Amino acid sequence: MSDKVxxxxxxxxVAGEGFYLTNVDKVVGxxxxxSLWPLPFATSCCGIEYMxxxxxxxxxxxxxxxRLSFSPRQADMLLVMGTIAKKxxxxxxxxxxxxxxxxxxxxxxxxxxxxGVFDTYSVLQGIDKVIPVDVYVPGCPPRPEQILxxxxxxxxxxxxEPFGRRNSPEYKAMLATxxxxxx
Amino acid sequence: xxxxxxxxxxxKYAELIRQRENEDGSELSILNLGPTHPATHGIFQNVLxxxxxxxxxxxxxxxxxxxxxxxxxxxxxxxxxxxxxxRMNYCSSPINNMGWWLTVEKLLGVEVPKRAQYLRVxxxxxxxxxxxxxxxSILAVDSGAFTGFLYIFxxxxxxxxxxxxxxxxxxxxNMGRIGGMERDLSDTGFRKLHAFMKDYPAxxxxxxxxxxxxxxxxxxxxxxxxxxxxxxxxYGFTGPNLRAAGVDYDVRKAAPYSSYEDFExxxxxxxxxxxxxxxxxxxxxxxxxLRILEQAIxxxxxxxxxxxxxxxxxxxxxxxYTSMEALIYHFKIVMGEVPVPKxxxxxxxxxxxxxxxxxxxxxxxxxxxxLHFRRPCFIYYQAYTExxxxxxxxxxxxxxxxxxxxxxxxxx
Amino acid sequence: MxxxxxxxxxxxxxxAEAVKDFTEPYGFLTFEVDRNKLVDVMQYLRDNExxxxxxxxxxxxxxxxxxxxxxxxxxxxxxxxxxxxxxxxIKVFLNGQNPxxxxxxxxxxxxxxxxxxxxxxxGIIFTGHPDxxxxxxxxxxxxxxxxxxFPLEDADRTDKDDRYFGRIPQNTNMN
Numbered sequence: 001m002s003d004k005v006x007x008x009x010x011x012x013x014v015a016g017e018g019f020y021l022t023n024v025d026k027v028v029g030x031x032x033x034x035s036l037w038p039l040p041f042a043t044s045c046c047g048i049e050y051m052x053x054x055x056x057x058x059x060x061x062x063x064x065x066x067r068l069s070f071s072p073r074q075a076d077m078l079l080v081m082g083t084i085a086k087k088x089x090x091x092x093x094x095x096x097x098x099x100x101x102x103x104x105x106x107x108x109x110x111x112x113x114x115x116g117v118f119d120t121y122s123v124l125q126g127i128d129k130v131i132p133v134d135v136y137v138p139g140c141p142p143r144p145e146q147i148l149x150x151x152x153x154x155x156x157x158x159x160x161e162p163f164g165r166r167n168s169p170e171y172k173a174m175l176a177t178x179x180x181x182x183x
Numbered sequence: 184x185x186x187x188x189x190x191x192x193x194x195k196y197a198e199l200i201r202q203r204e205n206e207d208g209s210e211l212s213i214l215n216l217g218p219t220h221p222a223t224h225g226i227f228q229n230v231l232x233x234x235x236x237x238x239x240x241x242x243x244x245x246x247x248x249x250x251x252x253x254x255x256x257x258x259x260x261x262x263x264x265x266x267x268x269x270r271m272n273y274c275s276s277p278i279n280n281m282g283w284w285l286t287v288e289k290l291l292g293v294e295v296p297k298r299a300q301y302l303r304v305x306x307x308x309x310x311x312x313x314x315x316x317x318x319x320s321i322l323a324v325d326s327g328a329f330t331g332f333l334y335i336f337x338x339x340x341x342x343x344x345x346x347x348x349x350x351x352x353x354x355x356x357n358m359g360r361i362g363g364m365e366r367d368l369s370d371t372g373f374r375k376l377h378a379f380m381k382d383y384p385a386x387x388x389x390x391x392x393x394x395x396x397x398x399x400x401x402x403x404x405x406x407x408x409x410x411x412x413x414x415x416x417x418y419g420f421t422g423p424n425l426r427a428a429g430v431d432y433d434v435r436k437a438a439p440y441s442s443y444e445d446f447e448x449x450x451x452x453x454x455x456x457x458x459x460x461x462x463x464x465x466x467x468x469x470x471x472x473l474r475i476l477e478q479a480i481x482x483x484x485x486x487x488x489x490x491x492x493x494x495x496x497x498x499x500x501x502x503x504y505t506s507m508e509a510l511i512y513h514f515k516i517v518m519g520e521v522p523v524p525k526x527x528x529x530x531x532x533x534x535x536x537x538x539x540x541x542x543x544x545x546x547x548x549x550x551x552x553x554l555h556f557r558r559p560c561f562i563y564y565q566a567y568t569e570x571x572x573x574x575x576x577x578x579x580x581x582x583x584x585x586x587x588x589x590x591x592x593x594x595x
Numbered sequence: 596m597x598x599x600x601x602x603x604x605x606x607x608x609x610x611a612e613a614v615k616d617f618t619e620p621y622g623f624l625t626f627e628v629d630r631n632k633l634v635d636v637m638q639y640l641r642d643n644e645x646x647x648x649x650x651x652x653x654x655x656x657x658x659x660x661x662x663x664x665x666x667x668x669x670x671x672x673x674x675x676x677x678x679x680x681x682x683x684x685i686k687v688f689l690n691g692q693n694p695x696x697x698x699x700x701x702x703x704x705x706x707x708x709x710x711x712x713x714x715x716x717x718g719i720i721f722t723g724h725p726d727x728x729x730x731x732x733x734x735x736x737x738x739x740x741x742x743x744x745f746p747l748e749d750a751d752r753t754d755k756d757d758r759y760f761g762r763i764p765q766n767t768n769m770n
Contacts, residue, residue: 041219043226043248044591045273045355048317052343052353055336070221085594087733088226088247091218114754117266120251121740121749122732141354246731253716254740254747289621416650419705437680528621529673529684531652540653542673557653557673565708594731 008034025163032076032102033158034064036151039075041095043082046109049141050081058144063151072098077154078131083111084124096131097180101166104158106150107133110140132178192230192242199232199240211239214576218247222325222580225590229567229579236575241568245561245593252595256554260519261287261361264554269355271558272592275314275535276356277306277346282532284359285440286541289528291361291495298486299363300442304479305376306349306358307441307532308472312383313342314535315423315465315472318587322462323394325584326403335390341379348372362496363489376480384473391466401459408570408582409457418569419562422537424586427464428456434533445482446475458585465587494521519549536560536587560592597645597679599624605645610636625684630696633687637702640674640683648674648683651703656713660691660743667691668719672699689719698724716741 011030013022042050053060054068069075072095084092096105107127110116113136115125127133134157137150165171172182193213200211212233218226226247232240252267259267268279281303288295295303316339320332343353348369350358359365368376394400410420415428425432433450435443451467453460489496493512502509515521525547531540540557563586571579602624606614613632618625628636640648652673659667666688675682687696698721699706710721711730718739721727729736738745
């Protein structure tokens with residue numbers, strides 16, 4: 001094995017004979033960050049750049065996103081790629097609500113982030129009008145390297161996320177601003 | 184926000200279900216092949232009325248990515264409409280761009296020099312290869328063969344590199360200017376083009392060896408989703424889908440544009456219009472595109488890469504900073520205050536999916552009065568209901584894949 | 596070789612006053628048809644042995660709000676004869692208050708969705724259409740967005756400041 005391969009470092013902690021003492025947050029965060037299963041919600045041109053990211057040259061399976069899940073129940077992160085029209089808004093919302101916690105959303109491309117080039121009556125000016133977004137990847141379409149950068153930023157966020165965040169009142173209040181109730 | 188559109192179709196089918204009862208006591212069911220589905224390439228919805236696994240009827244809903252291109256085009260000067268045309272059939276954007284420039288040049292009466300025309304042909308044929316490459320490899324993926332996709336997608340990266348040399352972007356290229364191209368293809372571009380021409384035929388042959396005579400692939404595709412030629416013509420089919428049905432209509436031969444008449448190439452046709460024929464026609468078209476590319480590269484003439492139309496073509500930056508006329512032309516072009524005659528034109532090019540037409544009505548102002556895109560995907564997708572009646576659900580997926588329906592072009 | 600003059604003579608002979616205003620902008624024969632004779636003219640063009648226009652290339656609508664009321668909407672059909680490789684353009688002008696014309700789906704199946712699109716954008720009613728409802732916009736929409744008076748941008752958008760787009764807050768057209 002060459003020394004160019006970057007191994008995932010264990011979180012800081014105390015090692016002993018047959019045990020390792022660290023925080024649950026960090027271990028769980030590490031595990032989640034390196035095995036994010038995406039739900040590719042590809043609507044238009046950014047979807048083709050996503051296919052290029054998935055193919056051999058840019059290969060995002062190395063980041064742990066090996067298994068694409070088209071079922072929201074089995075996915076961790078929702079990659080919204082492409083223009084979302086107002087007709088599609090309720091469906092995007094439906095898919096987001098079916099995902100189970102913890103879930104993250106990456107808005108790939110200018111159209112998903114803010115409506116992009118299409119400042120028209122029929123296009124949703126950014127998916128953050130309907131669902132909460134964690135990472136925005138600008139570009140029209142973003143290069144595969146940018147999409148990978150977005151995934152890496154999300155991995156940093158996942159590693160440092162506090163354990164009880166999803167049950168906290170602030171999170172629930174944030175979801176309530178979108179009209180999403182968590183039971 | 185509105186309701187998700189399934190209710191009204193369900194009511195329509197509920198009647199049919201009540202009326203019909205099978206002998207073994209089972210009844211018809213409704214399946215929503217909804218907008219988000221892994222196998223549909225792009226977002227369109229089909230509500231299927233199924234008898235077990237067989238499809239009895241289908242109703243389609245499109246418009247989930249309607250971006251109002253035609254309305255936007257009424258508010259933008261010509262140079263700002265090219266990025267819109269990119270995003271129609273985004274798998275082969277240079278073809279859309281060149282089609283748009285040909286329309287504008289017809290309206291303005293601009294003559295494009297030979298070198299620019301040949302460069303345009305090179306870019307368009309590379310885009311056609313890229314488009315058919317995606318369609319065929321994804322058809323293989325849908326029938327279960329992932330390897331072909333991975334092997335051949337690398338060559339799409341190589342085509343992207345050539346596009347980057349020409350215009351700076353990979354996918355949505357915004358290529359070309361009124362009267363020619365924005366720059367000559369650099370030496371690196373030519374080197375990459377020659378490398379592509381050397382490597383790609385072997386890769387395409389490998390892909391065909393993997394998939395074309397594969398027993399499973401042929402069982403899934405032969406005699407699935409056929410459409411006879413007369414139905415195809417009345418449904419408005421053009422492009423590879425029509426040629427698979429046996430009609431050899433190709434805009435490049437019928438109304439040659441941009442020096443296509445200088446090149447020798449065949450128009451491959453199929454027999455029955457089924458999925459396998461569409462796959463084979465696209466493969467054969469890739470070989471013909473390679474043939475055109477060889478001829479275009481060999482016969483590429485010297486000369487200017489753009490027409491001498493200072494009214495419409497941006498002057499070089501050095502002149503803008505030093506010469507007064509160049510500064511004024513630059514300002515007028517960027518602001519869109521260019522002389523535009525009144526009139527209406529229709530120009531068609533052979534897109535990756537068929538006849539891509541642009542109908543432009545100009546009233547002399549700097550934005551079009553009306554711009555209508557004749558989008559081949561929108562027109563031939565209507566026939567999908569007829570093509571899947573009586574087939575199985577998995578066949579319906581393959582039929583949609585092989586028709587190469589691209590959502591951006593469908594909804595525009 | 597089918598010439599434009601032949602087409603013009605035969606059409607004028609058969610339909611007299613219903614076809615008029617033959618012009619050739621950019622070398623493309625364009626003429627106008629009365630709206631109640633449209634399907635007859637298209638059928639003649641499709642079925643007659645000299646004409647043989649077997650393909651409907653496209654159909655679209657145009658809005659002319661500045662014209663007189665009888666001519667405020669136009670539906671433009673492009674037809675193509677594949678055998679002799681000839682194209683023509685047919686225009687039908689419709690009343691601005693209630694634009695109605697007969698459907699072409701009985702002749703060409705491809706007109707089905709294109710007429711729905713024209714209805715969706717302009718509100719032009721195609722009588723006899725099997726299923727005339729909106730296709731690209733949302734079903735609940737009441738207005739017809741491609742009409743000239745309808746603004747391009749969404750009036751409710753909050754994140755864009757119109758001053759930076761060169762538009763005053765009422766979202767009017769720049770030109």
